[in-house]
Structure formats: C-alpha cells, structure tokens
Amino acid sequence: MTALHDFLIGQSLKNTADPAWLSALRQRAYDRLKNRGLPGAKDEEWRLTRLSELYKQEFTFSTAAETLSLDEVPLTSSAESRLVFVNGAFDAGLSDHHLPDGISIMPFEQAAASEKLALQSFFNGSTPHEPHGFLCANTAFVQSGYVIHIAAKTIVEKPIEIIFVANNQKVAAWHCRNIVIADPLSEASIIERHLVVDNKTSYLSNCVTELHLANGARLNFYKHQHEAEDAYHIGGVYSQQSRDSHLVTNNIALGGKITRNDILAEFVGEGAHCEMNGLSVLSGKQHVDNCTEVIHAKPHCTSDEYYKSVLDDSSRSVFRGRIVVAKDAQKTDANQQNRNLLLSGKAEADTKPQLEIYADDVKCAHGATVGQLDQKSIFYLRSRGIPEEVARALLTFAFASDVVNRFNLPELRQQLSRQLTDQLLKGFLGSIETDDLLMESA
Amino acid sequence: MLSIKNLTVEVDGKEILKNLSLEVGSGEVHAIMGPNGSGKSTLANVLAGRDGYEVTGGSITYLGKDLTELKIEDRAGEGLFLAFQYPVEIPGVSNIAMLKAAVNSLQKYRGEEELSAGEFLKLIKEKAAMVEMKQAFLQRSVNEGFSGGEKKRNEILQMAMLEPTLAVLDETDSGLDIDALKVVASGVNALRSPERSMIIVTHYQRLLDYIQPDFVHVLAEGNIVKTGDRTLALELEERGYSWIEQQVAKG
Ligand SMILES: Nc1ncnc2c1ncn2[C@@H]1O[C@H](COP(=O)(O)OP(=O)(O)OP(=O)(O)O)[C@@H](O)[C@H]1O
Ligand SMILES: [Mg+2]
Numbered sequence: 001m002t003a004l005h006d007f008l009i010g011q012s013l014k015n016t017a018d019p020a021w022l023s024a025l026r027q028r029a030y031d032r033l034k035n036r037g038l039p040g041a042k043d044e045e046w047r048l049t050r051l052s053e054l055y056k057q058e059f060t061f062s063t064a065a066e067t068l069s070l071d072e073v074p075l076t077s078s079a080e081s082r083l084v085f086v087n088g089a090f091d092a093g094l095s096d097h098h099l100p101d102g103i104s105i106m107p108f109e110q111a112a113a114s115e116k117l118a119l120q121s122f123f124n125g126s127t128p129h130e131p132h133g134f135l136c137a138n139t140a141f142v143q144s145g146y147v148i149h150i151a152a153k154t155i156v157e158k159p160i161e162i163i164f165v166a167n168n169q170k171v172a173a174w175h176c177r178n179i180v181i182a183d184p185l186s187e188a189s190i191i192e193r194h195l196v197v198d199n200k201t202s203y204l205s206n207c208v209t210e211l212h213l214a215n216g217a218r219l220n221f222y223k224h225q226h227e228a229e230d231a232y233h234i235g236g237v238y239s240q241q242s243r244d245s246h247l248v249t250n251n252i253a254l255g256g257k258i259t260r261n262d263i264l265a266e267f268v269g270e271g272a273h274c275e276m277n278g279l280s281v282l283s284g285k286q287h288v289d290n291c292t293e294v295i296h297a298k299p300h301c302t303s304d305e306y307y308k309s310v311l312d313d314s315s316r317s318v319f320r321g322r323i324v325v326a327k328d329a330q331k332t333d334a335n336q337q338n339r340n341l342l343l344s345g346k347a348e349a350d351t352k353p354q355l356e357i358y359a360d361d362v363k364c365a366h367g368a369t370v371g372q373l374d375q376k377s378i379f380y381l382r383s384r385g386i387p388e389e390v391a392r393a394l395l396t397f398a399f400a401s402d403v404v405n406r407f408n409l410p411e412l413r414q415q416l417s418r419q420l421t422d423q424l425l426k427g428f429l430g431s432i433e434t435d436d437l438l439m440e441s442a
Numbered sequence: 443m444l445s446i447k448n449l450t451v452e453v454d455g456k457e458i459l460k461n462l463s464l465e466v467g468s469g470e471v472h473a474i475m476g477p478n479g480s481g482k483s484t485l486a487n488v489l490a491g492r493d494g495y496e497v498t499g500g501s502i503t504y505l506g507k508d509l510t511e512l513k514i515e516d517r518a519g520e521g522l523f524l525a526f527q528y529p530v531e532i533p534g535v536s537n538i539a540m541l542k543a544a545v546n547s548l549q550k551y552r553g554e555e556e557l558s559a560g561e562f563l564k565l566i567k568e569k570a571a572m573v574e575m576k577q578a579f580l581q582r583s584v585n586e587g588f589s590g591g592e593k594k595r596n597e598i599l600q601m602a603m604l605e606p607t608l609a610v611l612d613e614t615d616s617g618l619d620i621d622a623l624k625v626v627a628s629g630v631n632a633l634r635s636p637e638r639s640m641i642i643v644t645h646y647q648r649l650l651d652y653i654q655p656d657f658v659h660v661l662a663e664g665n666i667v668k669t670g671d672r673t674l675a676l677e678l679e680e681r682g683y684s685w686i687e688q689q690v691a692k693g
Contacts, residue, residue, distance in 0.1 A: 374530075375493065376530045377530055377532045377535075379490075379492055379493065379514065380526070380529070380530045380532065380584075381532070381535075381540065381543075381544075382491075382513075382514040382515045382518070383490045383491070383514055383515075383517075383518055383523075383524055384518055384540065384543075384544035384547075384600060384604065385515050385518030385519055385544050385547045385548040385551065385604065386515060386540070386543045386544055386547050387515050387547060388513075388514075388515065390543060390547065391515075394535050394539065394540070394543060395532070395534075395535065397534070397535075398532065398533060398534025398535045398583075399534065401534055402533070402534050
C-alpha cells in the first residue's frame, strides 16, 4: 500500500458530533477504502492519470489556518452570499450571507446534525454504488463543506459563491462534501471556487459536490478551479435530476498540478435537460482528467456536453465521455463534443467517447478533435500586420472563450475572460481591452 | 512601386504563374482580368506571402525591397494589403479586436505610438460609416455568419483602416449587388492618391465604371498576355477571352 493510503486509513473516524447515519456511512466507506485501496494504473478509468508521485508523499492533517483577510482571497466577485473555507475548514469570519427568503446555506457539519434537512436522504444519493478510493475517503473523512437548500419556487437572483482557499500548507490533505438540494421549481446559480493565496503551497483537496434537483428545478453550477502549482485536486460533481429539471454544470480548470474531476449526471425523471461545459487551459506539466458520464435512465431527456482544452508545453488532458441510454429511455437526445487545441508538440490530449445505447429511438451525436490552430486564420491575421505570436494568441483566446461565452452570469464571463486574456495574451494586448475581445452574447 | 520580373510560382509542385512580369507605379490603378483558374488569386497570394506558394523564378521588388524576403506581417507593415477573394471566418475573434491589433501592430512596426482608445474609436466610426457598416458588426466574430457582400465590405473596411500603400483587391466586386458595389467603389476611390497604388482583380467591367483603371491586363494560363487601357475591359466584356487566346496562339 502507498504512503497516502496508510496516512488515510491511519486517521480516526471518531467524530462525536456525527449523527448515527453518518458514522455508519463513514465506517462502510473506510472499510471499502481499507480493502480496495486508492485507484491505480490498473483501473481503466484512472489509467492515464499517474498518481504515483501523490501516493508517495507523506501527508499531514491540514493545520489551522493563519487568519486570512478577504482581501487576500483572490478573485472574489460581488456575490452577496458567500461561504469561505480555508484549508477545508469553514471560516465563519470570512463568510457572509445576506440570504433571501427560501434559501439556507450552512457548513456541512451543521447541516449533518440538522434533523429538518434530513441530509441522510441526499448524502451519497447521486454518487456511484461502487465508489472509487477517493470518493470513499471523502465519505469516510468528510470534515466540512457546504450545504445549500433552496425551497420550492424560490428564485435566487444573485449567484451564491463558495470559496475554498488554500493557505500556507505543506503536504496537507482535506476532504469536503458539498450538497445542493434544489426543491421543485427553484432557480439558482452557484459558483464554487478553488483558489490559493500563495502559489507555492502543496496539498490534496478532495472535494465532492452533489447536486439534487427536484421536479422543474433549475440550477447553474460553476466549478472554477485555480489551485496552486503543486496542488492535487481530486473531486467531482455528481448530479441527480428529477422530472423537467434543468442543470448546467461548468467545469473550469486553470490551475493545479493534477486535477481529476468525475462529472456525473443522472436523469431519474422524464423531460430533464443537462448541459455540461468544460474548459481547461494548461501549461507546464499540468494534467487534467475529466471523467464525465451522463446516464439517460428515463425517456425524453436531453444532454449537451461541450468540453474543450488548450494545451501548451507538456501539459496533458484526458477526457472520457460516457453516455448511457437505458432500454426505455426513448427520445433521448444526447450530444457530446470534446475539442482539444495543442499549442506545443509535447502537449497531449486523450479523448475517449463511450456510448452505450440500449434504446432504439434516440439521437446521439458525438465528436472529438485534437488539433492545432487554423493556418488560414493565422495567415489572414498576419496579412493585416498582426505578428504571428499575437495572431496565435488571439486565436487561442477565441478557442477558449467560446466556452466562457456559454456561461449565464455576465460578471463571471467578464472575469474569466479577463483571466484568459492575462494568461493567453500577456504582453501582446497593447491597447486591446477585454471588452473588445468579447463577443456579443447570443 | 512594385516591379514583378519573370515571376514563376509553383503550388504543390504545379507551375501556376509562368514568367510573369508587371510594373506598377505610384498612384496607378491596374485591373487584372482573365479566365477562371488563370492564376489571378495565385498572384495576389504570392504578394501577400501565403505559405505553399513557392517562387521558383524571377523577382518581386516592392518599394526597393525584395518582397519575398519579408514576413507576411512585415509586408503589411510596409503598406501591402490584400482584400481576399474568400475572406476566412474567424469565430471568437471580434472584428474590433482584430482591427485594433492590426492598426496598433502597424503603428508599432513603423515606430509610431499606438492609438489611444478614443482615437481608435473615432477612426473606426468614420470608416465604418464610409462602408455603411453598422456598429454591431464590429462586435461580431470576423466574417462569421456574414453574407457574401458583408464579407467584401468588411475587407474594404479593413483596407480603409490600414490605409495601405499598395492594395490588391481580389474579386472584391464578385457577388455584390449594385448598391454594395457602389459602396465598395467609393471606399476604394476615397483611398486613391498619387502615393497609393492598386491592383484590382475582377471578372466584370462594371466595377471599372466606378473605379477607373490606368491599365487593364489579361492574365491567361499564368501569364499576362495582353495589356491595354480601360477600353480593353469593354472589349473583353463584349467578346470574352477566346479572341485573345487565339491571338496569343498565333504569336
Ligand atoms: N493549393 C493548390 N494546389 C494545386 N493547385 C492549385 C492550388 N491552388 C490553386 N491551384 C490551381 O492554380 C490555378 C490558378 O488558380 P487561381 O486561384 O490563382 O485562379 P484565379 O485566376 O484566381 O481563378 P478565379 O477567377 O476562379 O478566382 C488553378 O488551376 C487552380 O486549380
Ligand atoms: Mg481567384
């Protein structure tokens, strides 16, 4: 077994505040982790993501954070409701929530104890029956996270922002579990950010989010990951959608050393729609693995998946797109696109669509591309006097911002575009402003 | 201004231009006509420096410099502009961003200050009005979803913004209705000056009613086979190209 595994199973499961149902789940997950270990090169779904370096490290518990002021937390928007977690622990001082009626937000530990929320009927309700080691570890050792409950018919106008920030850590690990319960006909947007104060810090953030959408609920969910250079981010977004619900998950990965996300959507009611957008912009030796899965268990559901990555230097992207259409899921309409842009000869993209269709009256389309910038476009821009490297940067920005343009929050679109311009057009920008680069949104 | 001598160009190992010579002086407007596939766009692309167009013989001298030695963007820096026969669509790059990048790159190339946001805005408003292009087009992706006529007008807008010394217009009039044609022609005429030269590739004499050329050349099978004044264009319109081809065959 590995150092990380030993460290994990060496942790105590005792938590006196736990309700009985949670203790039982922890124990079961712990046993499974102990018996089966963490995923390795032999597991098909992990084969292309090498974790041996992570497994060798001697981990410690995350240490209590030094006090942080909100100014030190990068990239916060003007969201009114904000929860902040520092090194995986809830920070009440940095959190601020002016909540409209009909919505409650609280840290996981508080929610678990609340009888009114009945969290046991949601916890692990959207995750697979045969969880992998990291998911087991997340269940076994969950300390905090956020729980959001949006009551029926509540329309939350402003986005809710959750910030996980890493501060001054040396090989620490934490496990957060987030659960969103969207009652019938409710509507909200949630931004989950993973940021770091000082880029020179190393840790493992194991962060799992569950989204439970009741009939007719609408949710726009953003996971914006910009972890430290030496950070491992392993987690996922697991959703379960009831009848006529509408979910958009946006998965943006810009930082981190190795990032692995399991993005799962399961339709358990008819007429539901799920859109999955993904964008990774990587350089150096960064590695992002998105393991996506859409389960069309019911008829008349639609899914639209759009994942893109921009890969510079020796960075690598792994994309898996599994779509399962059950036997009686007739009239399913599933679309999946994965596009990868290689900016360097050493960058690598692996893309693996996996369609399992058991119904006959369905529409399923998928496409995957791995390519370079369009030569004709480069020539066109250069013929207007634009130097080659600027032309390339403009086209790269265009490729990436195409995903950002799909986001429903104008403020976030702006912010991410600005970040992409900094990252991709650094130095070339001159007097070109981000606003000039933005398209009229459709 | 431009001196092409005995130019031979290969594309994919196939000789397209054969021993072509052309002299363009300051302030002159040259029209090039000729059948499909005769090499007109090839000539335009070679001037702009497109990859894959290999000069295997002869020379191109532009403002005293060997043009083939210059990078694509530096040719633009030196005042060369090509309005494409088929402008590419560039999803995600807005017209305004491209124009700003282009204008400022040229300023930089010439060692001049970049335009301020205000100056740029003033300039683009003026030029967009000239080609009757709505402001909304500026915020759209370059040529994406533009109609044929809108694409051509966009080329003229770019030309007006970049104020080239030598403009090559490759069938900018093709597919335009008469109103759009007038807009394009007035855009071109507004730029005419004793310091600025133009090469206008067209199939239609009609354009030359609006933009009066000093010379008309006929390009056939990779070479200029006849040169005349604007009456040649009228004659071509009436009689087609075959009589010239016959003349050439007879020697
Ligand atoms: N990439 C290429 N590979 C091989 N042949 C090419 C290539 N590009 C052009 N050609 C050939 O070169 C010749 C000249 O083409 P060109 O586009 O210059 O003609 P043109 O005079 O502009 O015609 P049109 O009036 O139709 O625009 C044609 O026979 C064409 O098929
Ligand atoms: Mg042509």
